Amino acid sequence: xxxxxxxxxxxxxxxxxxxxxxxxxxxxxxxxxxxxxxxxxxxxxxxxxxxxxxxxxxxxxxxxxxxxxxxxxxxxxxxxxxxxxxxxxxxxxxxxxxxxxxxxxxxxxxxxxxxxxxxxxxxxxxxxxxxxxxxxxxxxxxxxxxxxxxxxxxxxxxxxxxxxxxxxxxxxxxxxxxxxxxxxxxxxxxxxxxxxxxxxxxxxxxxxxxxxxxx
Amino acid sequence: xxxxxxxxxxxxxxxxxxxxxxxxxxxxxxxxxxxxxxxxxxxxxxxxxxxxxxxxxxxxxxxxxxxxxxxxxxxxxxxxxxxxxxxxxxxxxxxxxxxxxxxxxxxxxxxxxxxxxxxxxxxxxxxxxxxxxxxxxxxxxxxxxxxxxxxxxxxxxxxxxxxxxxxxxxxxxxxxxxxxxxxxxxxxxxxxxxxxxxxxxxxxxxxxxxxxxxxxxxxxxxxxxxxxxxxxxxxxxxxxxxxxxxxxxxxxxxxxxxxxxxxxxxxxxxxxxxxxxxxxxxxxxxxxxxxxxxxxxxxxxxxxxxxxxxxxxxxxxxxxxxxxxxxxxxxxxxxxxxxxxxxxxxxxxxxxxxxxxxxxxxxxxxxxxxxxxxxxxxxxxxxxxxxxxxxxxxxxxxxxxxxxxxxxxxxxxxxxxxxxxxxxxxxxxxxxxxxxxxxxxxxxxxxxxxxxxxxxxxxxxxxxxxxxxxxx
Amino acid sequence: xxxxxxxxxxxxxxxxxxxxxxxxxxxxxxxxxxxxxxxxxxxxxxxxxxxxxxxxxxxxxxxxxxxxxxxxxxxxxxxxxxxxxxxxxxxxxxxxxxxxxxxxxxxxxxxxxxxxxxxxxxxxxxxxxxxxxxxxxxxxxxxxxxxxxxxxxxxxxxxxxxxxxxxxxxxxxxxxxxxxxxxxxxxxxxxxxxxxxxxxxxxxxxxxxxxxxxxxxxxxxxxxxxxxxxxxxxxxxxxxxxxxxx
Numbered sequence: 001x002x003x004x005x006x007x008x009x010x011x012x013x014x015x016x017x018x019x020x021x022x023x024x025x026x027x028x029x030x031x032x033x034x035x036x037x038x039x040x041x042x043x044x045x046x047x048x049x050x051x052x053x054x055x056x057x058x059x060x061x062x063x064x065x066x067x068x069x070x071x072x073x074x075x076x077x078x079x080x081x082x083x084x085x086x087x088x089x090x091x092x093x094x095x096x097x098x099x100x101x102x103x104x105x106x107x108x109x110x111x112x113x114x115x116x117x118x119x120x121x122x123x124x125x126x127x128x129x130x131x132x133x134x135x136x137x138x139x140x141x142x143x144x145x146x147x148x149x150x151x152x153x154x155x156x157x158x159x160x161x162x163x164x165x166x167x168x169x170x171x172x173x174x175x176x177x178x179x180x181x182x183x184x185x186x187x188x189x190x191x192x193x194x195x196x197x198x199x200x201x202x203x204x205x206x207x208x209x210x211x212x213x214x215x
Numbered sequence: 216x217x218x219x220x221x222x223x224x225x226x227x228x229x230x231x232x233x234x235x236x237x238x239x240x241x242x243x244x245x246x247x248x249x250x251x252x253x254x255x256x257x258x259x260x261x262x263x264x265x266x267x268x269x270x271x272x273x274x275x276x277x278x279x280x281x282x283x284x285x286x287x288x289x290x291x292x293x294x295x296x297x298x299x300x301x302x303x304x305x306x307x308x309x310x311x312x313x314x315x316x317x318x319x320x321x322x323x324x325x326x327x328x329x330x331x332x333x334x335x336x337x338x339x340x341x342x343x344x345x346x347x348x349x350x351x352x353x354x355x356x357x358x359x360x361x362x363x364x365x366x367x368x369x370x371x372x373x374x375x376x377x378x379x380x381x382x383x384x385x386x387x388x389x390x391x392x393x394x395x396x397x398x399x400x401x402x403x404x405x406x407x408x409x410x411x412x413x414x415x416x417x418x419x420x421x422x423x424x425x426x427x428x429x430x431x432x433x434x435x436x437x438x439x440x441x442x443x444x445x446x447x448x449x450x451x452x453x454x455x456x457x458x459x460x461x462x463x464x465x466x467x468x469x470x471x472x473x474x475x476x477x478x479x480x481x482x483x484x485x486x487x488x489x490x491x492x493x494x495x496x497x498x499x500x501x502x503x504x505x506x507x508x509x510x511x512x513x514x515x516x517x518x519x520x521x522x523x524x525x526x527x528x529x530x531x532x533x534x535x536x537x538x539x540x541x542x543x544x545x546x547x548x549x550x551x552x553x554x555x556x557x558x559x560x561x562x563x564x565x566x567x568x569x570x571x572x573x574x575x576x577x578x579x580x581x582x583x584x585x586x587x588x589x590x591x592x593x594x595x596x597x598x599x600x601x602x603x604x605x606x607x608x609x610x611x612x613x614x615x616x617x618x619x620x621x622x623x624x625x626x627x628x629x630x631x632x633x634x635x636x637x638x639x640x641x642x643x644x645x646x647x648x649x650x651x652x653x654x655x656x657x658x659x660x661x662x663x664x665x666x667x668x669x670x671x672x673x674x675x676x677x678x679x680x681x682x683x684x685x686x687x
Numbered sequence: 688x689x690x691x692x693x694x695x696x697x698x699x700x701x702x703x704x705x706x707x708x709x710x711x712x713x714x715x716x717x718x719x720x721x722x723x724x725x726x727x728x729x730x731x732x733x734x735x736x737x738x739x740x741x742x743x744x745x746x747x748x749x750x751x752x753x754x755x756x757x758x759x760x761x762x763x764x765x766x767x768x769x770x771x772x773x774x775x776x777x778x779x780x781x782x783x784x785x786x787x788x789x790x791x792x793x794x795x796x797x798x799x800x801x802x803x804x805x806x807x808x809x810x811x812x813x814x815x816x817x818x819x820x821x822x823x824x825x826x827x828x829x830x831x832x833x834x835x836x837x838x839x840x841x842x843x844x845x846x847x848x849x850x851x852x853x854x855x856x857x858x859x860x861x862x863x864x865x866x867x868x869x870x871x872x873x874x875x876x877x878x879x880x881x882x883x884x885x886x887x888x889x890x891x892x893x894x895x896x897x898x899x900x901x902x903x904x905x906x907x908x909x910x911x912x913x914x915x916x917x918x919x920x921x922x923x924x925x926x927x928x929x930x931x932x933x
Contacts, residue, residue: 028278032424035459186482
């Protein structure tokens with residue numbers, strides 16, 4: 001018999017021993033298809049305010065703009081104010097915005113090791129934790145939010161949901177099966193592995209800048 | 216990994232005297248315990264959520280075969296290659312085979328405790344393949360040739376000075392003296408490896424049956440790098456990590472980061488479902504998952520079953536008064552602290568870790584912070600019962616117990632013995648009210664502290680005599 | 688109301704004043720105190736050492752000795768926890784005793800819990816005055832939820848100031864046989880406890896468990912601290928000084 005068969009057989013016989021606690025009960029198929037929610041914490045807060053608060057808690061910075069067309073201006077403002085490099089790689093959806101008024105060099109491609117700034121959208125965002133939800137895909141390179149030292153993410157205000165459960169609900173209804181990677185990003189990369197001292201920029205971005213767009 | 220838990224007593228005594236370690240442990244304790252306490256407050260129904268998570272974990276375990284099969288079907292449908300391993304050797308061999316099939320020369324690795332169990336790095340390197348640990352803590356101890364002392368903060372036993380010295384030597388660069396500079400030096404050193412490694416190995420915090428996915432939870436971003444950059448990605452996991460649905464995962468995520476690091480969420484939660492899709496521009500072309508069962512099914516059928524609910528947050532060790540003072544290495548295997556005191560004997564045989572279930576005050580601080588309500592003290596007590604049944608307890612302890620039991624079930628004898636003890640103790644203590652030195656078992660008490668003296672008479676004698684007198 | 692006093696073996700041998708104080712308190716609350724004379728030990732040492740059969744034997748003894756009282760009161764969180772939180776498991780394979788253990792468990796109270804929640808006692812005659820810091824014993828706190836009860840009682844004393852220490856809920860490192868089997872670890876843990884309680888500069892550390900008491904007092908004295916009193920809460924509430932054996 002294969003390792004697989006052996007292991008499954010051992011699980012079955014182990015689960016026949018004594019009392020197996022299962023308060024939830026019900027069938028596996030039922031749970032997998034109905035995916036019931038567990039007890040939720042208090043969610044009566046304002047989604048927008050909570051998201052902003054949690055982003056700041058996670059050490060992301062924030063900007064709010066009226067429309068996607070304002071992204072170049074907002075990006076320019078952020079990079080200039082923070083003395084950051086002004087060339088960036090972005091997801092294709094931002095390539096054709098009007099960048100000419102800014103002095104930013106824009107390339108639409110996957111990021112490589114030397115890129116300093118990456119501009120991405122986000123599928124949705126979770127207010128409870130200040131989290132960006134990025135789905136990998138044809139026009140959504142995973143490296144853009146990962147390799148550069150600065151990650152700028154554009155989030156549409158109406159795509160900010162309260163909880164991770166709501167994000168899953170959206171993905172199930174809009175996307176269906178999951179893409180290769182679902183990345184939940186909450187602020188810049190960090191570590192505290194040396195004497196519990198918090199340091200940003202462990203392996204991923206040093207900075208995450210979230211631009212919330214109204215329309 | 217080789218088990219050295221039988222040296223617990225000697226090693227823990229040495230660790231108590233290691234001042235550098237003591238300082239590091241003190242910092243870690245403060246950080247973890249205080250942050251957790253703060254962050255659980257923002258969940259008004261934290262206890263309900265804990266209860267629910269514990270029930271979900273029980274439910275998974277009760278139907279583990281079905282959930283694993285459901286997970287496998289969906290994983291395969293998304294292009295994942297699934298492997299099963301019944302021994303450490305088998306898992307290691309599968310990983311090397313995958314590497315060899317893909318002409319892999321360099322592997323980058325994100326932290327995996329299962330990998331620590333199987334001794335994966337050593338094995339892979341033995342086959343001429345380079346492995347780079349990328350979690351900063353794991354990188355530090357790999358450079359130092361050590362093993363983790365904590366499941367989420369592997370290098371927590373190391374001081375900044377240790378790291379500073381180590382990096383200067385290994386990186387051949389000037390010595391740096393602050394945590395930020397050291398972290399960024401490691402980033403600089405490791406970045407090229409992320410870019411040119413052929414294969415990435417990660418663990419998996421969870422496998423999600425609903426979607427056939429694996430998830431890793433990290434703060435540094437090395438996990439996302441490892442699952443994204445190389446051509447091949449191998450996730451190694453163990454059977455009990457399977458949970459039913461994405462909603463169940465969301466539930467676990469309200470607890471795991473809070474309990475582990477005191478964060479509302481960890482920075483990067485990366486869920487992988489299969490290799491890169493045809494149109495994707497990045498991501499590995501092959502994705503393998505190796506699922507291990509060493510010891511798990513045996514524990515599933517035993518009275519230690521509840522331990523399999525563990526989601527590896529480390530809260531039990533962070534809050535354990537014993538761990539806080541001796542650190543993780545004293546426990547002598549992969550998992551330290553209370554969960555280690557259960558899993559180490561459970562997976563390796565109780566005769567190979569006699570001290571662990573006994574080296575606990577049963578204060579239950581671990582039990583009350585466990586996000587999935589594992590009754591750790593009860594499980595340690597069950598292991599003590601097993602030791603007793605198998606005659607693995609020391610002669611002194613067995614005989615002390617026998618004498619105690621003989622007396623305690625004979626009230627007449629008991630009242631005489633206690634009367635003598637109360638009298639003799641008072642005399643021994645003299646005027647100071649403290650006994651400074653005892654012999655036999657007692658010397659292990661008075662070696663470290665005084666024993667307040669008895670008051671000369673037992674309560675029984677005083678009270679019954681008083682009652683008699685007042686009746687008269 | 689017939690209240691059985693389970694005095695505990697440690698109080699019996701080491702510090703009878705705790706038992707006497709408990710009797711005083713119960714009688715003042717109007718209880719008829721029953722002291723079953725054959726009582727010895729609740730079985731916890733054997734239970735925690737893995738000797739289930741001996742533990743069962745002792746537990747059966749306790750169950751039968753306290754079969755005809757309305758309540759059982761114990762001046763110890765640890766022994767109280769044994770009866771309330773563990774007897775049921777101990778008798779899990781002996782249905783006849785399991786039912787009796789459940790009956791007993793429902794009637795068993797740690798002393799301060801009984802004073803606060805059953806007899807609602809809120810005034811005490813005590814000569815004690817000074818500042819107090821309270822150490823939460825592990826079993827009392829985490830098995831029986833004894834946290835507010837002792838504090839509530841202490842706050843009724845006009846001449847007592849309660850001053851919390853950091854880490855009041857942290858284990859003192861006693862752990863029964865742990866204190867001798869792993870003496871150096873135990874010693875370190877209790878040293879930290881002593882640091883915390885000395886930091887409050889309280890006149891007394893007060894607690895509800897004999898094990899912690901011996902451990903903490905023994906450590907304080909060994910450290911050369913002869914000043915900080917170590918008292919059981921029953922002693923404080925009655926003004927018994929802990930020295931007497933009458």
